[in-house]
Amino acid sequence: VLPRDAQFDTVVTVDMMVEDIDFRLEWTTPEFLGYKALAVSVSDIAAMGADPVWSLLSIALPGILWKGDFLDRFYVGWFELARELGVELIGGDISRSPERLVVDSTVGGQVAKGRAILRSGAAGGDLLFVTAGLGGSGGGLQLLESGGRYGTSEDSRVNHLILKQLRPNPQITASNSIQIHGLASSMIDISDGLSSDLIHLMAASGTGCRVDRANIPWEMGLNDLFDADTAAIMALNGGEDYELLFTVRSHEAQTAVDLGFIKIGEVTNHEGRYELVSHTEVTPLHARGYQHFRNS
Amino acid sequence: VLPRDAQFDTVVTVDMMVEDIDFRLEWTTPEFLGYKALAVSVSDIAAMGADPVWSLLSIALPGILWKGDFLDRFYVGWFELARELGVELIGGDISRSPERLVVDSTVGGQVAKGRAILRSGAAGGDLLFVTAGLGGSGGGLQLLESGGRYGTSEDSRVNHLILKQLRPNPQITASNSIQIHGLASSMIDISDGLSSDLIHLMAASGTGCRVDRANIPWEMGLNDLFDADTAAIMALNGGEDYELLFTVRSHEAQTAVDLGFIKIGEVTNHEGRYELVSHTEVTPLHARGYQHFRNS
Numbered sequence: 001v002l003p004r005d006a007q008f009d010t011v012v013t014v015d016m017m018v019e020d021i022d023f024r025l026e027w028t029t030p031e032f033l034g035y036k037a038l039a040v041s042v043s044d045i046a047a048m049g050a051d052p053v054w055s056l057l058s059i060a061l062p063g064i065l066w067k068g069d070f071l072d073r074f075y076v077g078w079f080e081l082a083r084e085l086g087v088e089l090i091g092g093d094i095s096r097s098p099e100r101l102v103v104d105s106t107v108g109g110q111v112a113k114g115r116a117i118l119r120s121g122a123a124g125g126d127l128l129f130v131t132a133g134l135g136g137s138g139g140g141l142q143l144l145e146s147g148g149r150y151g152t153s154e155d156s157r158v159n160h161l162i163l164k165q166l167r168p169n170p171q172i173t174a175s176n177s178i179q180i181h182g183l184a185s186s187m188i189d190i191s192d193g194l195s196s197d198l199i200h201l202m203a204a205s206g207t208g209c210r211v212d213r214a215n216i217p218w219e220m221g222l223n224d225l226f227d228a229d230t231a232a233i234m235a236l237n238g239g240e241d242y243e244l245l246f247t248v249r250s251h252e253a254q255t256a257v258d259l260g261f262i263k264i265g266e267v268t269n270h271e272g273r274y275e276l277v278s279h280t281e282v283t284p285l286h287a288r289g290y291q292h293f294r295n296s
Numbered sequence: 297v298l299p300r301d302a303q304f305d306t307v308v309t310v311d312m313m314v315e316d317i318d319f320r321l322e323w324t325t326p327e328f329l330g331y332k333a334l335a336v337s338v339s340d341i342a343a344m345g346a347d348p349v350w351s352l353l354s355i356a357l358p359g360i361l362w363k364g365d366f367l368d369r370f371y372v373g374w375f376e377l378a379r380e381l382g383v384e385l386i387g388g389d390i391s392r393s394p395e396r397l398v399v400d401s402t403v404g405g406q407v408a409k410g411r412a413i414l415r416s417g418a419a420g421g422d423l424l425f426v427t428a429g430l431g432g433s434g435g436g437l438q439l440l441e442s443g444g445r446y447g448t449s450e451d452s453r454v455n456h457l458i459l460k461q462l463r464p465n466p467q468i469t470a471s472n473s474i475q476i477h478g479l480a481s482s483m484i485d486i487s488d489g490l491s492s493d494l495i496h497l498m499a500a501s502g503t504g505c506r507v508d509r510a511n512i513p514w515e516m517g518l519n520d521l522f523d524a525d526t527a528a529i530m531a532l533n534g535g536e537d538y539e540l541l542f543t544v545r546s547h548e549a550q551t552a553v554d555l556g557f558i559k560i561g562e563v564t565n566h567e568g569r570y571e572l573v574s575h576t577e578v579t580p581l582h583a584r585g586y587q588h589f590r591n592s
Contacts, residue, residue, distance in 0.1 A: 002350060002386065002404075005301030014402060016354040016391045054298060058312040058354075058400045090298065093400075095312045100393075104354045104400035106310060108298075 001048070001116045008110045013044035019100040027144045030070045032166040033103070034077030039170045040191065041107035042085060043242040046175035047189040048118070050111035054090045055082065058104040060097035077167075085172060115179065117246070121186040122205035124269030126247040129261040131174040134194055135231060136219030138238020140165030143225070157221030164219065168242040174261075178246060183256055187246035193239040193289020199274055201245060208273035211265035211285060236276075237288040297344070297412045304406045309340035315396040323440045326366045328462040329399070330373030335466045336487065337403035338381060339538040342471035343485040344414070346407035350386045351378065354400040356393035373463075381468060411475065413542070417482035418501035420565030422543040425557040427470040430490055431527060432515030434534020436461030439521070453517030460515065464538040470557075474542060479552050483542035489535040489585020495570055497541060504569035507561035507581060532572075533584040 004010045017023055017037060028036075038055060045052045057078070061071065071094075082089065087107065140161035150162045171189070178184050188201045194216065202209050213232065219241070222231045247267055248256045257263065265277075274285040298306040313319060313333060321329075334351060341348045353374070357367065367390075378385065383403065436457040446458045467485070474480045484497045490512065498505050509528065515537070518527045543563055544552045553559065561573075570581040 010306075012350070012352060012386065012402075012404070014352040014354050014387060014389050014400075016356055016389045016398070016400060018356045018391050018393050018398070020394050021356075021392045054308075056308060056310040056402060058310050060312055060314045060317075060398055090308065091310060093310050093312045095314050096317045097314050097398075098316050098396060100396070102312070102314070102356055102393075102398045102400075104310075104312060104389075104398075106308075106352060106402045108308070 004110065007113055009113055009116055010108060010110055011045060011048050011050045011116055012106065012108045013041050014104060014106045015040045015044070016102065016104045018102050025101065027149070028166045030073035031077030034074035035081050035167045037103045037105045038078050038081045038087065038107070039168050039242065041105040042081070042087070042172065043170035043189040043191065045107055045109040046170050046172045047187050047244060048109070048111060048116045049175055049179040049184065049187065050109035050116060052085055052087045052107050052109045052172070054088045054108045056090060056106040057092035059092070060095045060102040062097045062099050062101060065101060117179070117184045117187040119186055119188055119201050119204035122201060122207050122247040122267045123185060124207055124267055125250055126185055126267040127250060127253045127263055128198070128209060128211065128265040128267060129246050129248055129256050129263055130190070130194070130217065131171050131244045131261055133217040133219040133222070134190065134241050134243060135222050135234030135238045136161050136164035137168060137240040138234040139219065139222050139226060141238070157224055160221050161219065161225065165240060168240060170242055171244050174244055177259055178244070181255055181259065183248050183252055184246040185249055187244055190241045190243050190245050191239060193237045194235065194245065195237050195285055196287040196289030197245055198285070199287045201247070202267070202274060205267070206271050208268040208270035208275070209265055210268055210275040210277060213276055213278045215262070215264045217262045239290040300406065303409055305409055305412055306404060306406055307341060307344050307346045307412055308402065308404045309337050310400060310402045311336045311340065312398065312400045314398050321397065323445070324462045326369035327373035330370035331377050331463045333399045333401045334374050334377045334383065334403070335464050335538065337401040338377070338383070338468065339466040339485040339487065341403055341405040342466050342468045343483050343540060344405070344407060344412045345471055345475040345480065345483065346405035346412060348381055348383045348403050348405045348468070350384045350404045352386060352402040353388035354391070355388070356391045356398040358393045358395050358397060361397060413475070413480045413483040415482055415484055415497050415500035418497060418503050418543040418563045419481060420503055420563055421546055422481055422563040423546060423549045423559055424494070424505060424507065424561040424563060425542055425544055425552050425559055426486070426490070426513065427467050427540045427557060429513040429515040429518070430486065430537050430539060431518050431530030431534045432457050432460035433464060433536040434530040435515065435518050435522060453520055456517050457515065457521065461536060464536060466538055467540050470540055473555055474540070477551055477555065479544050479548055480542040481545055483540055486537045486539050486541050487535060489533045490531065490541065491533050491581055492583040492585030493541055494581070495583045497543070498563070498570060502567050504564040504566035504571070505561055506564055506571040506573060509572055509574045511558070511560045513558045535586040
């Protein structure tokens with residue numbers, strides 16, 4: 001968060017996507033990839049309660065992709081979302097890459113002065129909310145890994161989950177609603193997975209949490225295509241849903257419920273103690289989402 | 297250039313460096329690479345007459361580099377320049393890369409409102425200036441290609457040229473001086489090579505130019521290590537010097553000379569006509585610098 005003027009602060013975020021780590025070209029389309037490159041950075045902006053305004057795009061392109069229409073199609077997808085959100089492309093850099101495609105997306109946004117929502121604002125007694133069903137992107141990834149491709153199934157639920165993985169939607173509208181109602185004491189977008197991002201949020205706030213497994217919402221179709229245990233694990237640990245996870249002071253909880261957000265648990269004063277409640281059993285919650293580099 | 301407030305505009309720039317395209321790990325050090333990653337983006341900011349303020353750094357790191365001290369040493373180099381310039385690292389993204397290192401550096405800067413120096417401001421009759429000797433980085437690259445390594449030669453000129461290639465210095469001080477004296481009607485940094493960047497500048501301004509080959513300054517040591525023809529070609533076409541090329545209204549030319557800048561030619565009204573004068577012969581000037589992707 002950077003001070004801008006008397007009225008606004010600027011927020012800036014950057015995300016890098018690397019071929020064969022973050023995406024596979026044979027699973028997606030150039031249009032989906034362009035859309036997702038912008039979406040993941042806008043999601044970070046949304047998590048701060050800000051509005052995206054401008055973007056810089058760096059692309060390292062292998063020769064084989066330069067020759068075809070890849071870049072034109074990538075921009076079609078990118079601009080589809082940019083137009084919807086009013087984001088202006090103000091610059092970038094296109095380089096050669098020996099083999100693999102790398103996309104780095106920087107997005108700048110604005111938020112009313114002092115109103116950026118941080119990860120560090122949760123307090124014991126706050127309630128935990130998410131914006132919508134989870135696990136869809138993880139389900140889509142598993143469908144892709146077992147040979148599913150977008151548009152090849154007659155089952156619309158298959159296409160729906162795969163689309164959640166390949167072309168996720170950043171939750172700008174939900175973020176605006178949360179911001180207008182002054183609801184969130186802290187917020188993060190669910191990119192690594194609920195369990196991991198929840199722990200990120202609690203660690204930044206110096207708090208603990210207790211989450212009720214039965215209250216974690218599942219993405220539509222997830223339980224039709226996977227058994228209940230698998231669906232529950234995808235909703236808890238699957239990454240890239242790009243929904244928002246936020247905390248709400250207890251006296252505001254009813255407003256959050258009325259706006260359609262889903263309560264999944266509560267914040268406690270026990271810093272570092274993360275608990276998962278299944279029926280009457282309480283077990284430690286571990287960060288089982290995407291662990292970035294350290295995991296490999 | 298983005299409007300910020302009543303006093304300042306914001307400028308933002310991004311540069312991507314890809315292993316084996318833009319650098320080779322066996323030729324450089326992690327410290328030099330970190331320094332250069334920031335330097336090349338700051339150079340763009342300097343070319344707009346602005347001051348760098350913040351940076352975002354995205355790095356895609358192969359597993360082999362993650363295990364050692366590469367990243368720590370990279371940051372040592374990065375922060376060396378950041379501290380000197382007062383640049384704050386406000387965020388970034390570290391990803392895995394299957395094989396090759398990719399660094400994407402975004403830098404934001406500020407400039408007094410309406411005072412950003414653009415590429416499009418040159419006019420016929422302006423004079424062309426550069427900030428210092430050219431070709432050093434190209435000479436260093438040739439030394440590296442023929443087996444030279446930094447610090448292994450007892451000839452300080454060899455180390456000097458190699459350092460120009462591996463750890464270039466952005467011309468912030470010169471830029472400040474140009475800005476304070478209101479000297480430049482247009483400006484660009486010499487990253488691709490004088491011939492190419494000159495044509496970029498003239499094309500953006502809708503002008504032509506005439507450059508006197510004898511006036512193009514050579515980097516110190518260049519003519520000692522290479523013959524005069526090679527040195528002249530390096531100064532004209534060699535990239536990555538990160539000196540500044542700018543245009544000055546004719547009545548300001550003496551001020552530019554007094555400040556130590558070097559006059560290399562003049563801007564003409566013949567849009568698209570780029571001329572190189574050698575003795576009394578006039579030949580067309582071609583963009584023979586680095587052609588980015590399209591060249592390969």
